[in-house]
Amino acid sequence: MRIALLARANAGTLAVLVALTAVACLLVAGLPRATQASFDQALRRSLSTAPAVQTDLTVASEPRTPDQDLHERGQFASLYHQWRQIVPAPLRPLVTPAGHMSAKTSRTPVAGTGGRTYINLGWLSDADQRVDWVQGRAPGPVSTTRHEGETIPLIEVGVVDEAVREMGLAVGHSKVLGESDYVAVKIVGLFKAKNPNDRSWSHDADLLHVARHLPPGGLDFEFHVTTLMSDAGLAALSGESRNLTYRWVLPLDGRTASALDVPDIGAAVAELERLLSVQVVSPTAHRLDTGLPNLLSDFSAALASAQNVIYLALGGLLAVALGVIVLAVRSLTDRMEHTLALARARGGSLRQVAGAGAALTGLAVAPAAAAGYALSFLVPGPVLPVVHAGPAVVVVTAVGFAAVRVSFAHRTPLHERRDDVASARPSARRVTLEVLVVGLALAGAYLLRARGLSQDPFLLFVPVALTLAAALITLRCYPYPLRLLVRLAARGRAAVAFLGLTRAARARSASGLPVLILLPALAVSVFATVISEGIASTQVRASWQLVGAPIKVTSIGEIPASVIEKVRATDGVEQVVLAQTGRVQLANAPEWAAAIAVDVAQWRRLLAGAPISLPALSGSTSALVSPELRGRGAFEVGWLGRPRVTPQGVIDSVPGFWSSGKFIVMSTSALPRLEVNTLLIKGEVPPAELARMVPASTVDSQERALAAIRDDPLTGAVRSTLTVVTVALGLYALVAVVLSLVVGAADRARSVSFLRTLGLSDRQARRLTVLEVLPMVLLTALVGLGLGLGLPAALGPGVDLSAYAGDLPVGDYSPNLLTPGALAAGLIVAAALGAYAYTAIGRRRSLGTALRVGDS
Template identity: 85%
Template sequence: MRFPLPVRAHAGTLAVLVALTAVACLLVAGLPRATQASFDEALRRALTTAPAVQTDLTVASEPVEDLRERAQFESLYRHWQHSVPAALRPLITPDGHMSAKTSRTPVTGTGGGTYINLGWLSDADRRVDWVQGRMPGPTSTTRHEGETIPLIEVGVVDEAVREMGLGVGQIKMLGESDYVAVKIVGIFKAKNPGDRYWSHDLDILHVSKQRPPGGMDEELHLTTLMSDAGLTALSGAARHLTYRWVLPLDGRAASALDVPDLDAAVAELGRLVKVQEVSNNPHRLDTGLPKLLDDFSAALAAAQTVLYLALGGLLTVALGVIVLGVRLLTDRMEHTFALARARGGSLRQVAGAGAAMTALAVAPAALAGYALSFLVPGPVLAVVHVGPAVVVVTAVAFAAVRVSVAHRTPLHERRDDVADARPSVRRVTLEVLVVGLALVGAYLLRARGLSQDPLLLFVPVALTLAAALITLRCYPYPLRLLVRLAARGRAAVPFLGLTRAARARSASGLPVLVLLPALAVSVFATMISNEIASTQVRASWQQVGAPIKVTSVGEIPASVIEKVRATDGVEQVVMAQTGQVQLADAPEYAAAIAVDVAQWRRLIAGTPISVPPLSGGTSALVSPALKGRGAFEIGWLSRPRVTPQGVIDSVPGFWSSGKFLVMPMTVLPRPQANTLLIKGDVSRAELARLVPAATVDSQKRALAAIREDPLTGIVRSTLVVVTVALGLYALVAVVLSLLVGAAERARAVSFLRTLGLSDRQARRLTVLEVLPMVLVTALVGLGLGLGLPIALGPGVDLSAYAGDLQVSGYSPDLVMAGVLAGGLAVAAALGAYAHTALGRHRDLGAVLRVGDQS
């Protein structure tokens, strides 16, 4: 067959097929790259924003055999570097470091109230500046209680000068039996205290205050810095001593695809560290990387579940629309193929010609869409190559099969409008099997969840296919009831239009198989996106507890509070005092907040959060962990006795678990506040200026932080893209379904026009023929889309994208459903009117064959 003439004759149809194929291949190849790029960015952000002590690989040892020299530490560090599995090596940076520290080393004579630990950092010279005195030097000796003991020169952080009264020149005796003396020779400050590096050594940068279990008084803990020479005086036999070799991890090169390998590599390194005999000391691997990877994998799995469902539905619909376009092309070439068969062409030649015509359109278009997908940033996955190939193979294979089935015998005439097609027993059995499997899968999905069986991910696809098959089989039956009612009337148009709509013609199947998943997946994507958005808002309020919250370590002076009240834009200020309180006389503590609950309730009125009412006096709201205790005393500035009035699961902006209670401000002996809850339009910078020592947080900032997460962003943006694309595909499917049956419809209308059918009646007839299929399919698709979130709800946890709040209670988006259904109905009606208008001036002799008008 010569192609130039058919190409010119069917240029419009080929152009539609080219456009559909190019867009489909761009979406199929581009969206996975964009989603994977966001997955990678999410992992990199998780690794680079987490404390280094959590992500780095730290080999630790409580020594039996002491290491006395720096060279011994460096030799072991090189060994651990070489032991890192291959999957982790690209992420390990060369600037590792080592340390040796004692813990809980008491200052002699303090009764365990003060602890000064000895510490050595291999890279201290690069990390600190000495602001007073000098760097520690060699170790010497001194006399104590008639014995010669080591005297170690150390430096302390400048914070210790304020908090513990330490200074240059002081000598402190450490230990209760095995003594050692330290001489403070310098005061240092960190060069970059915000560096992630310091998360390994916060005990060196800060004085910590700890309350021991059952104790009433706080302990002071500090770790000093000493020189390399101080290692000779450290012994694990006399102190609680720990050696550490830190292998820093740079997450900027990580990929989400490598997470399983990274997890396995960390486990392998942990095993090697335990079993390798590099010294007489036992070693272990300390890292929070497995937990971080597991948390990321859980969030990633939920994102992939939603996105794979959406992208799978998009691919299915795109293939269906392309198949509709191929069906239109082969129908337009029906007479050409029939003539070729009548002139002796073999079935292989005719089918090959149809496949070649289709390939001529879809292959270059697929290549163009595939090439355009490389403009989308992201890694090149296998689906980027496979997706466009699937589109081309599906289109060409359908064309070959369609032409082969239609032209098995030369000049085989068919009249699909005369009698209903009766499906074979084999086909009915297969359809019943698909419906049964879909229902069983839906039950298992709700009962077990996706975590138990990933194959259940195909359940929504099976449900969509089952709903489409049921619709195909059942939608003619209610129309036949309408036909019987219309037959009793005098008007012929309703009877004829509904009769043609009720006939199970082969051309009606494809539009249903395209429209139904398009509507179902688009409604599903919209509901998921909307529910995530609303839960994000609720989570942001839950995190802050007010439009703006100002939290100070110490008491906020009354004069400062008045300045805040007088600031432009501030509408309401509620004072609150938070702290740890002792419960009764037992060594048990709980978090507490004293606040005017009535004012707080007025401040958050109309927001997604609420606080139960609380009467005055000494009533309190307690957490579930404190439920059923009756009245009890608390130790907080005084010893008031509070009576639980109710149970509250969480306190917005403060606590959501553990032991806590909410009480009136009048419980305190004097009104004071370390927290301000503010309503109004005022900048965080202005409040930070008014309360310099405080942390200012806002609901808007919390919401922005939740939405800026890469995983959250890609889930919502992909759902929006899929929704828009599916809506457009649904409209294209309606138009193509009109075009596919255009020839048959024009022929029927032409027959009726010879009997006196007017143009107005022809338009009504066409609308009544087309609209029922669209409306029935739209209703089923919308119903399935509204039910998919409910079916998937127990199996998919989306809390990672909503501020760790559970996404549940999916409310039907009737507005979106109405817009989609209405849009398709309008498109079908307008298409029917346009089709009738275009065929109004057609010559009947050009439509009807010789003898049809007799």
């Protein structure tokens, strides 16, 4: 057969098929690349924003005997080179050469302070590149001094300028350290970090800040600071007399990491840990200190949830795209039916006829698939296997369906059928298959709710299976209510309603293909809309839960009353609630809890209209307590005195402060006086201005917290994919409606032509066409809308979306019906307008083009 002539005769249908194929291949090849690029960006952001002490690979050892001590920089450098050599291959591209080494003591007490002051000795290999000396000079060589009749080492050290304020240290001071094996230090300089925001300082935060610790059962704080000494100081350090730790830091640069490599990176970290345990390069045992495995584990959990949601949506999109392409191929084969039947009657073999249909389909879809595949490379992102497999599946499905349908339609020459008189009874095999599909879909939905997506990847097909089951049920059931309407219409005098509904009720089984496409398209698009809105609403609630107010100002110390009045008088400030937070002792036992003293009634008024709230608190001695403090009677709180409070209620969290552990919310009147260190503010005021007004403070806002949640790459990938899928499925649903008008157009035109010979007017023809097409679309739209609205609630327990909503569970699926309703209404309106347009076009067709000789 001459394929070129067939292509010329069906150019319009082929053009539609080309467009559908190209778009489908672009989506199935481009969206996975875009989502994977978002996954990579999320991993890189996670590795880049986490403290370096979590991501870097730190080799540590603790010498215990003199032969394990390292006294020279060269010994550290030699071991550093050794550690870099044994780093496994998956980690090597991420490890940067700019590492550093350190030696530090811990819990080194100052003699005569009773264990309340600790000055630790520290050495950094790159100190000259990381600190500036603001007073005095850099430490020099080690000398000796006398203490209690003995000669002890005197080490020159420098301290951070914060130690001057917190611990009363100054240049020129000397301190004796230790309780038996003494060493003296002389402070010769004060330093500050050249770049305190450098991530590497997370390894050495003890050098930049004075730490205060409250020992268990104690009432007085311990002060800890780590000093900085020169290379010469290493000779005076020994693990035999000090709590000494050596560290070699191998920095990780996550800017080139890929989410696909996460399993290999995790395995490489475990391998490095094993290698360190078996390496014998010095008498000291070495270990690997890193938070990278935990970081990768948390990322993998969030990534798995994102992949599940995205694959759910993409799976539905692929199924609908293939269905629409199959519908277009069916329209093409319908148009060629008479030509192929004639060729079969003239002696053409079934292989030739089926080959002609497959070749013509392949002539359209193969170049279109190649074009869509090529365009997908404009989308940034790695090339995954699905990028290659997706277009191939589209081509094979289209060509295979064309060959199979032509083969079945032309098994025997001149095989004519009349399915318009009575609907065909489905075979037992087909009924069994449909019942099996429905049963598997329901069983999959149960397993998805009970086990979650992480237990079985095959459960990803459950939403698509549910929509297919609903489509089959709709296809089987929708003729029955129509037959009731036919009986009612038969009692009337108007023939158009009776004829239109009769043709709709007697539609042959093959006409149900649009239902199998239209219902999943609408259901999955509504499902994606509801999920996206559920995530958005939970994100807002999470941002309020994180901050606890429109704006929260937290100060290290007490905020002066003059500053509070200045904040109240600031333009845009509507309300200010004063609060004091701290750590308090419960009763007389060594038990501690976090506490906040606040006017709960004012806080509740400040949260009016927000998606979070607090229980009311009545009485000056009443308190709200965490679940861990449930069931206790009145107890004393060691906080600016010994106030006694009585638990009035239990709360799971305090918005903006705590969500776990032991905590108390009490009234400000329970304290003898209020030392305000927290301000809860309602109004429109720039956070930067508040930070300038309140010294040594941190300013958080609900808007900033919401922006941080939404700016997460994984969250953005999920929401953008759901948006694209919603739009694409809506368009595919419209295309399915149009193609459903085209499919069977020849039979419909022939019937209308028959009726026109009997006096059917143009207006009646339009009404007849609408009544024939609209019931199926209307019922399918309603079922798809209901299924799409019900899927999130039905499958929600099996899909964890908390990672994209500020770690709050997404369970509120009360969507705005505007978007889903607009999708369903748009399909119905498109069907009605298409029917009118089809009838208007068919009115210009002469009866001779539709009727054969003798038909009238």
